[in-house]
Amino acid sequence: MGKQKRIAIYGKGGIGKSSTASNVAAACADEGYKVMIIGCDPKSDSSITLLGGRRIPTILDLLRLGVEVTEEDIVFHGYGDVRCVEVGGPEPGIGCAGRGIIVAIKTLKDICKEMDDMDLIIYDVPGDIVCGGFVAPIKKGLVNDAYVLTSGEYMPLYAANNICKGLSKIDTRLSGVICNSRSVTREEEIVRRFAEDIGSKLVAFIPKEQIVQDCERDGFSVIEKAPGSDIAQVYRDLAQAIMSNSDSATPTSLDDERLRELTR
Amino acid sequence: MAAKDISIIHPRPSSIVAALYTLRDLNVDVAILHGPPGCSFKHARLLEEDGIHVVTTALDESGFVFGGRRELSSVLKKVSEMFHPKLIGVVGTCASMIIGEELSEPVMDAGLDIPVIEVEVHAGYANNTKGVLLTLESALDVGVIDKEEFERQKVLLEEATEVEKRHGAASKEYLAPSRGDLKYKVAQRIIELLREGKKGLVIMNAKKETGYMFADISVAIHEIASRMGMSANVVNMANLDVSLGLPRVREHAHNIMHDLKEKGVLIHEITGGLDEYPIAGNVVGDLIAKKYKDHDFAVITGVPHAIPMDHISHMEIIAVTNGPRQVLPLKEMGHKHVVVEIDLHPKTLGVKHIVESELGATMREIAKEMLEGPR
Ligand SMILES: Nc1ncnc2c1ncn2[C@@H]1O[C@H](COP(=O)(O)OP(=O)(O)O)[C@@H](O)[C@H]1O
Numbered sequence A: 001m002g003k004q005k006r007i008a009i010y011g012k013g014g015i016g017k018s019s020t021a022s023n024v025a026a027a028c029a030d031e032g033y034k035v036m037i038i039g040c041d042p043k044s045d046s047s048i049t050l051l052g053g054r055r056i057p058t059i060l061d062l063l064r065l066g067v068e069v070t071e072e073d074i075v076f077h078g079y080g081d082v083r084c085v086e087v088g089g090p091e092p093g094i095g096c097a098g099r100g101i102i103v104a105i106k107t108l109k110d111i112c113k114e115m116d117d118m119d120l121i122i123y124d125v126p127g128d129i130v131c132g133g134f135v136a137p138i139k140k141g142l143v144n145d146a147y148v149l150t151s152g153e154y155m156p157l158y159a160a161n162n163i164c165k166g167l168s169k170i171d172t173r174l175s176g177v178i179c180n181s182r183s184v185t186r187e188e189e190i191v192r193r194f195a196e197d198i199g200s201k202l203v204a205f206i207p208k209e210q211i212v213q214d215c216e217r218d219g220f221s222v223i224e225k226a227p228g229s230d231i232a233q234v235y236r237d238l239a240q241a242i243m244s245n246s247d248s249a250t251p252t253s254l255d256d257e258r259l260r261e262l263t264r
Numbered sequence B: 001m002a003a004k005d006i007s008i009i010h011p012r013p014s015s016i017v018a019a020l021y022t023l024r025d026l027n028v029d030v031a032i033l034h035g036p037p038g039c040s041f042k043h044a045r046l047l048e049e050d051g052i053h054v055v056t057t058a059l060d061e062s063g064f065v066f067g068g069r070r071e072l073s074s075v076l077k078k079v080s081e082m083f084h085p086k087l088i089g090v091v092g093t094c095a096s097m098i099i100g101e102e103l104s105e106p107v108m109d110a111g112l113d114i115p116v117i118e119v120e121v122h123a124g125y126a127n128n129t130k131g132v133l134l135t136l137e138s139a140l141d142v143g144v145i146d147k148e149e150f151e152r153q154k155v156l157l158e159e160a161t162e163v164e165k166r167h168g169a170a171s172k173e174y175l176a177p178s179r180g181d182l183k184y185k186v187a188q189r190i191i192e193l194l195r196e197g198k199k200g201l202v203i204m205n206a207k208k209e210t211g212y213m214f215a216d217i218s219v220a221i222h223e224i225a226s227r228m229g230m231s232a233n234v235v236n237m238a239n240l241d242v243s244l245g246l247p248r249v250r251e252h253a254h255n256i257m258h259d260l261k262e263k264g265v266l267i268h269e270i271t272g273g274l275d276e277y278p279i280a281g282n283v284v285g286d287l288i289a290k291k292y293k294d295h296d297f298a299v300i301t302g303v304p305h306a307i308p309m310d311h312i313s314h315m316e317i318i319a320v321t322n323g324p325r326q327v328l329p330l331k332e333m334g335h336k337h338v339v340v341e342i343d344l345h346p347k348t349l350g351v352k353h354i355v356e357s358e359l360g361a362t363m364r365e366i367a368k369e370m371l372e373g374p375r
């Protein structure tokens, strides 16, 4: 239990959190680690590429039916035996998705005995920490490593910076910054400088590759569908970096001027 | 997957309030409601009668939007200066829980050197016993109660929930409140039964402090039977074991027993502790089966629906409850007379002696006229 890694990957919506999470999960599973991925986005799209494109019933779907939920109802085994769970949520514009995450996480914690045996648990969270519920995994002490994913563009960096502000407000340390490339000039350098300026470090640079989207369309991770590709190796290296990382620091967010400066 | 419970549409006791009462039983000096100023207002006020301070963080619109971490830690500091408490409870509400408020952070911020029982609770649970359970779990965590007492309470809570589902407030989709039968008529009937020399059981199966008033009915019947020379026909049972339950609950049992003794009321059978009303009913049932099957009538006070009908269905039953929604289910169980002691609970808060009940007072009045004749 002490060595268990429980990570959350934060970053702007659409920046690549879910595809990074599922590829890292698959790579760790290949290494023999017991892995669980918990999708906390009401879109419930975190684990699709580990399940051959299949959508699974979400915790909140079942709670909504008012039935007693068991472990078998919500935990599904995907590629490399990665345990896949989706929190789910209300339709956009209805109810309270934040409360949904709180309730679902609690349900999962209560009924899922397997969680204790995992070497790695990845919480794939929605893009913006819009309210208390979205940091429930952290606040309930379920996450011990937080990562921020960003490209070298201004808006994703702006979002990453905001997330750092939020993390320091809730006294949460940051274990590293991951750059998911959008092929911007000097991108690696920009994100590395950002990471260092906030008091963290760059743990991986993932290039932008069409193959990621091709595999995704067919319902797979690149680890599964294109294990020989260069980018598969990048995900493997990232997976290893995450499993062996023991550094973290409370991030200090940058002011807007400094942020613009970086990307100029 | 288990099927869903029936959907009940009458409002029922709140888990937040249940948490407050449990904190009181755990002898906290202050309970802080983390939520809107009006939440649980009536009970919060009443509890002050019992010597605990109930205050609120008074979250407003802005608190709902921005959270109330600072408000809670500042109220914690404020009450510690104002009341010098030795033990504090913090209770969540729907509003604070929905927005994902964490109670432990503000408690840490406040940095007090006394234990704080944090109860993350809201009013949205089907059974209010959930509020008790959450409080006890947290009390166990901070070492205010031990594992043994916790497990004992847990069993009682599960049974209490079942009792309510079987014949109580959770037994029907809708239960209309009722004032029950006329106290005057029922009092008359009890006296008549005594006078005819019928053999009666007077069973108190009360929940905690409500015993202060339900015990008065046992006292009144004893007084009247004695004056008629019929006291040998009456057997008293009560859940007044002074060695069971949380300290405050034992103290109630002790106080009531002391008063009963002083008034010369002999309790023939002790059926359990004052918090054991959900299971003491079965003890009563067994005792009747073994020793008192031949009795003609039974006056059952407190939580009468916790007593199984198996061995009493042939008796004339007089039930005394404080729940207006309990009248219908009791009638359906086969209780011939059902009396409601309206607003009983508030009158039993903050007291140390038996309090006169309306039914008791009515019986005394009738008996007086009957035995001394009208003036
Ligand atoms: N390194 C990459 N190269 C190419 N496409 C990528 C890469 N990373 C992510 N994508 C694509 O970007 C889109 C959004 O990614 P997704 O993981 O869903 O983002 P998020 O979870 O952050 O909202 C997906 O279609 C995904 O395939």
Ligand code: SF4
Pocket (backbone or CB within 6 Å): B014, B016, B035, B036, B038, B039, B040, B093, B094, B095, B096, B123
């Ligand atoms: S809705 Fe909940 S928080 Fe609001 S007043 Fe009622 S019990 Fe309290």
Ligand SMILES: [Mg+2]
Pocket (backbone or CB within 6 Å): A017, A018, A041, A045, A046, A124, A125, A126
């Ligand atoms: Mg996503």
